[in-house]
Amino acid sequence: ADSMLVRGSIRGFEFRRMVMLFSMMEGDNEIPCAVSSRAMDELEHVPWTKDDQRDEQFVRLRDRIERTAARKFQAGALEGTPRGIILRSIDFRDELRGTERADSIALASTDSRSRP
Numbered sequence: 001a002d003s004m005l006v007r008g009s010i011r012g013f014e015f016r017r018m019v020m021l022f023s024m025m026e027g028d029n030e031i032p033c034a035v036s037s038r039a040m041d042e043l044e045h046v047p048w049t050k051d052d053q054r055d056e057q058f059v060r061l062r063d064r065i066e067r068t069a070a071r072k073f074q075a076g077a078l079e080g081t082p083r084g085i086i087l088r089s090i091d092f093r094d095e096l097r098g099t100e101r102a103d104s105i106a107l108a109s110t111d112s113r114s115r116p
Contacts, residue, residue, distance in 0.1 A: 005031065005070040007062075013037075013054040020058045024069055024085070032084035033069050039089045040065075068092055 008023030008030055019034040040057050041049055043064060049057050058065070069085045072078075079086055 005066075005073050007066060008033075010055065010058060013051060013058075015051060019086075020054055022058070022065075024066065024073070026073075031073065031078075032080075032082060033087070034084065035065050035069075035087040036089065039087055039092055042089050043092055043095075064092075064095065068095065 005024040005026055008025045011021035011023065013020050014034075017034070018037045020037070020040065022033050022035070024031045024033055035058070037049065037054065040054070040061055041047065043061050044057065065087060068087055068091050072085050072087070072091060078084060
């Protein structure tokens with residue numbers, strides 16, 4: 001009964017809503033998905049990305065975005081019509097916290113290495 005989501009297609013950036021549209025597949029069933037531009041910028045720790053660079057940005061972040069989409073899907077957190085997955089900054093909060101922790105650990109270890 002636990003269905004797996006697999007990679008679907010990239011639909012492209014929707015300027016009106018400032019979201020990247022993509023899909024995930026559950027068997028033959030296509031699940032519409034969207035991720036906010038702000039969430040992608042926060043994942044890359046950048047203040048802003050030009051609209052014409054959103055496709056490349058999504059491809060760089062795709063694995064992380066799809067992992068988060070699959071987690072939301074398993075939790076039954078579908079919304080909108082047709083039912084789909086909308087990812088916002090808050091959905092990546094745990095992952096962002098984790099990367100910040102990893103960054104500070106990496107920084108601490110490079111500091112100690114650089115001392116003679």
